Amino acid sequence: MHRLILAITLLLFSVSLAVAGEPVKIGMITTLSTKAGYLGEDIRDGFKLAIAMENGRLGGVPVELLVDDDGRKPEKGRQIAERFIRRDRADILTGIVFSNVAMAVVPKVVRQGIFYISPNAGPSRLAGRGCNPKYFNVAWQNDNLSEVVGQYVQDKGFTNVYLIAPNYPAGKDALAGFKRYYRGQIAGEVYTTLGQSDYAAELATLRAARPDAVFFFLPGGMGINFLKQYAQAGLKDTIPLFGPAFSFDERLLKAVGEAAVGVVNGSQWSVDLDTPANRKFVAAFKKTYNRTPTLYASQGYDAALLIGSALRAVDGDMSRKDEFRAALKKADFPTVRGKFRFGPNNHPIQDLYVRKVIRDQEGNYTNRILEKVFTDHQDAYVGECRMK
Numbered sequence: 001m002h003r004l005i006l007a008i009t010l011l012l013f014s015v016s017l018a019v020a021g022e023p024v025k026i027g028m029i030t031t032l033s034t035k036a037g038y039l040g041e042d043i044r045d046g047f048k049l050a051i052a053m054e055n056g057r058l059g060g061v062p063v064e065l066l067v068d069d070d071g072r073k074p075e076k077g078r079q080i081a082e083r084f085i086r087r088d089r090a091d092i093l094t095g096i097v098f099s100n101v102a103m104a105v106v107p108k109v110v111r112q113g114i115f116y117i118s119p120n121a122g123p124s125r126l127a128g129r130g131c132n133p134k135y136f137n138v139a140w141q142n143d144n145l146s147e148v149v150g151q152y153v154q155d156k157g158f159t160n161v162y163l164i165a166p167n168y169p170a171g172k173d174a175l176a177g178f179k180r181y182y183r184g185q186i187a188g189e190v191y192t193t194l195g196q197s198d199y200a201a202e203l204a205t206l207r208a209a210r211p212d213a214v215f216f217f218l219p220g221g222m223g224i225n226f227l228k229q230y231a232q233a234g235l236k237d238t239i240p241l242f243g244p245a246f247s248f249d250e251r252l253l254k255a256v257g258e259a260a261v262g263v264v265n266g267s268q269w270s271v272d273l274d275t276p277a278n279r280k281f282v283a284a285f286k287k288t289y290n291r292t293p294t295l296y297a298s299q300g301y302d303a304a305l306l307i308g309s310a311l312r313a314v315d316g317d318m319s320r321k322d323e324f325r326a327a328l329k330k331a332d333f334p335t336v337r338g339k340f341r342f343g344p345n346n347h348p349i350q351d352l353y354v355r356k357v358i359r360d361q362e363g364n365y366t367n368r369i370l371e372k373v374f375t376d377h378q379d380a381y382v383g384e385c386r387m388k
Contacts, residue, residue, distance in 0.1 A: 053284060140304075
């Protein structure tokens with residue numbers, strides 16, 4: 001009898017050791033195809049860099065990263081999430097670029113008790129009435145990078161601004177954020193089709209409105225086409241252009257070139273931000289991928305480090321969900337921004353900057369910080385969040 005008990009005890013012990021040795025599975029749903037595919041690539045590459053820098057671990061805990069392409073389609077995003085959860089037994093999900101995909105995926109995921117850590121999309125509903133203890137956004141709330149530009153444009157004395165954004169949640173949030181701090185007249189407010197490539201009609205209408213500035217939010221390939229067509233239409237030298245950082249990342253600037261030089265944009269991060277963690281990240285990213293990191297890459301990297309800080313706190317035991325959530329909330333990791341904490345709705349409280357597009361001494365197109373506009377900035381929807 002004693003031998004049987006001992007055998008069972010040893011078997012259970014060996015099983016527990018095997019389970020403890022299994023990596024924590026992280027499912028990344030992101031956009032890797034379409035003209036916006038490079039956005040997801042950069043989030044993925046920043047995340048993978050953090051894992052590589054710990055030799056396959058995050059927070060000292062072995063992890064397995066599963067990656068799939070949502071094609072910018074909400075339904076496909078839902079399907080991938082279900083597969084990651086049910087078949088692959090992923091403990092954490094991350095990676096979504098576009099807010100319409102996030103709105104289709106995140107609410108259902110967190111209702112199933114799975115943690116979702118957003119490295120990008122931050123729709124207003126998830127920051128407000130749809131907030132959840134298992135949803136954290138490590139980047140920003142969608143409005144934030146437009147709010148800082150709205151304040152800057154207001155401070156610089158512009159009084160009649162034309163607005164353009166695609167017709168989906170992040171586009172609407174962007175314009176709402178700009179208008180929250182810009183108090184002048186609106187010369188026009190136009191919502192384009194998501195994924196649109198030809199802006200001839202919009203530019204003709206814009207020219208006729210005769211604004212003293214233009215604010216636009218068109219990420220990825222949309223921004224490339226718009227910036228080129230804006231310059232080709234002869235508008236760049238007569239009507240100043242402003243936008244959030246999403247339309248001025250380094251990969252987009254490489255495609256646009258001279259047409260973007262001089263444009264001012266808002267961001268929580270910049271490649272020239274002088275913090276120890278950012279210097280380390282930029283150097284490692286350039287060495288690994290032979291290109292300059294974008295804000296998307298920085299957000300993927302920060303998302304991985306945040307997850308790592310919480311995994312370390314629970315020794316990789318994802319059954320300790322309350323402790324894992326509490327560790328996420330502390331945001332105890334060396335963020336590339338240097339200063340960061342979560343608000344009551346699990347969205348960032350952070351400094352926000354305006355940057356200017358330049359051509360550096362090596363001939364590369366990049367951004368340089370002009371000034372810090374907001375200190376410890378919090379999103380406008382935190383008061384709507386009733387976290388349980």
